[in-house]
Amino acid sequence: MTGEDEHAATDGGTDHPADSPIAEHARPAGGDAPETGLAGPTPEERPHPSGRRDEHGVRKEPDDGGEPTRRATVSALVEDEPGVLARAAGLFRRRQFNIESLTVGPTTVEGHSRITLVVEETEAGIDQAKKQLAKLTPVIAVGELSDDAVAAELVLLKVRGEEPDKVHAITSMYDGETLDAGPRTITVQITGDENLIDDAIDAFDQFGIIEIARTGQTALERGDSPTTPGEEPGHSAGSTDDDEFTNYDD
């Protein structure tokens, strides 16, 4: 491309005309050009900016530390069709998002389900998780719940039945319910937010917990705020007009 004069002049001993494509690239053996490779200043000889980006490609000062993670509850309104949960779960697995819990259930609108996810990610990771989820074709809308959203999960605990009175007392303390009481085991149900459930499990531990089954967190926005953007609070079955829903895209 450059230095064509040189090439023409150094077409050593061959019968190619000076303007032929071969002569254009011909160099004498043992010349400056490497056997294979290109000419030009070496990496050390080049100017390099000192700027850096972090792992998310955000420009940063060199001594910035890593970004903290936080826990986010994400709600996705989805078409209730086979495989939608598998698609969501597969997406999170493939992109290595850290899911703490995942629950799914029907909504007031026939044909729609709600998937509630709790993820522990950096700010950028949470943003990606929401956007990737919104891209799935059966996903209608995605929202992240605010800090004052109402959230609950449920646990079933099967404990030893030697001290039924004490088990009953603890169950009442957590506003729980006894579902089964036998001579050897008692099974109770506790609902509440995550901390309350953790506390309850600690409290029942004294009796000896035999089995435990715990759901993930499910959540709704408080008051008039929609849980996913465009979702109309208070709407009941019959509203299936997709126009009312928009994808989360900011």
Add this chain to the structure above:
Amino acid sequence: MSEPATPDAASPEEGDDEGRTDRAEQPEQTDEEAAAAREDAATRAPGSGANAVVAALEAAGVETAFGVQGGAIMPVYDALSESSVHHITMAHEQGAVHAADAYGIVRGDPGVCLATSGPGATNLVTGIADASMDSDAMLALTGQVPSDMVGSDAFQETDTVGVTAPITKHNYFASDSDEVGRTVGEAFALANTGRPGPTLVDLPKDVSFGETDRPVGEPTAPERAVPDDEADEEQVEAAARAIETAERPLCLFGGGVIKGDATEQARAFAREFGIPVVTTMPGIGSFPEDDDLCLSWAGMHGTGYANMAITHTDCLIAVGTRFDDRLTGGVDTFAPEAEVVHVDIDPAEISKNVHADYPVVGDAGTVLDQLDAAIGYGDAPDTEAWREQCAEWREEYPMDYAIDPDEPVKPQFVVEAFDAATGDDAYVTTGVGQHQMWAAQYWTYREPRTFVSSHGLGTMGYGLPAAVGARVAADDDREVISFEGDGSFLMTIQELSVAVRENLDITVVVLNNEYIGMVRQWQDAFFEGNHMASQYDWMPEFDTLAEAFGAKGFRIDEYDDVEAVVEEALAYDGPSVVDAHIDPEENVYPMVASGAANGQFALAEDQL
């Protein structure tokens, strides 16, 4: 050579007509007639599920499909025999999916491929993943065992929807003969809506056989999947202010510029404001590489000047790119001085790999027009000094190579020889490896959709089936050249039988170094030259093999062969294979080592 074993062979002229003039004539038969045919397909009572599938293809205007027959897809093929859709039988399903992919790239409409259940469907997987990575619009139709046998591990049963869910934009399991036509139409439309991608419809045999009189209607994507082309005005204004105040702005045009048919807007934008341009590999052709503003493509094997420009720009205007690691090198050192304006139709790409200081979500062409309007004439950045700097880099890091006429032929020379002998609008397809990089570096691309390659997935063997698809899609007067490596070519060489049968005028150039060359290059650089499983002790003679297939074979051993072989191979009307024995030790440079800074590109092995 032996004549191709087709009736057309005796008269290549006629053969050519037979093979491709049908499509050339169609514009005359059209547009009204074509529209009427689509309307008829959309509104008639199909009769069966399989007929509905075919009617949906016709209603979508599909002219050509690529596939391989098999048990569960037989009803669809039976229906296809009565259709206006031209079907090309490929040798292997992977050939079908790559051909459909390339056809779609060249045409700008989804390519269509068909396969049966089980191995037919799994053989499509590589090509579907390839299309997914490169955002290529494509529709795959797969047969499935009858519904009542699904889940029983029946003969040739595979969970195709499960297997392909992560590599499709969306996929469908057809469960109702009345719905299947609409589903196929929706899948076709969805593939080409917003950010393109592959879709798949799995067709159980009973659904194909089932009766239905419900018309398929026009192909329509789900409304939710249709994004706004226009970007938010605030985002545009903010980006415009950033561009106005930049001293060293740089356009980075990705594959999205081509897929979004935004090359005109991209060219106008860069030229109006005098902003230098680099492209990504999929963005090759979005901007003419012989334009003074264009620094060619950046990334691992991009030009030194493109990588220098990325390293020193203070405002990177990235359009339709996903900041793949082969482009960015180490993200921590990517465009370290730059504020990033990122234009993309897919909001999930914004700040996925590189943080966007100015996100602009919208259609590439629409947004470029919006940006153009938002930048005041007096406010355009003064880029003269920056352009001079870029020109200096171009001088400092020339893409050149040294020839010793007595040594084996340099691959770059072969690429340049074919480029010089073909029109500016010729199509180039490639496999994956060193030959792909040389074909990208030493061919000067000027038009969109002319570089047809496997980018994100890096699928060896892509080149030949892609050439078949590109040839069928392209106008007759444009040439199709496929560069392959010896290792890459062997992976899908069976598709040569299709090129011969269909008498497709393609020229396959095998840059033969008897190595998996890119692996050998890495072994030399990073594994102390241990050539484990990268060196072939024996390779077939590709020119002779081509003749056995019924194609025309040529061989290049030395520089003096090149001119005549290029001329004869291009002149041959039908498939030809040039077995070019190149310098086996030649390497691809520049090279940015994995995770290194773009500005640290090596010009030779001792710099890695």
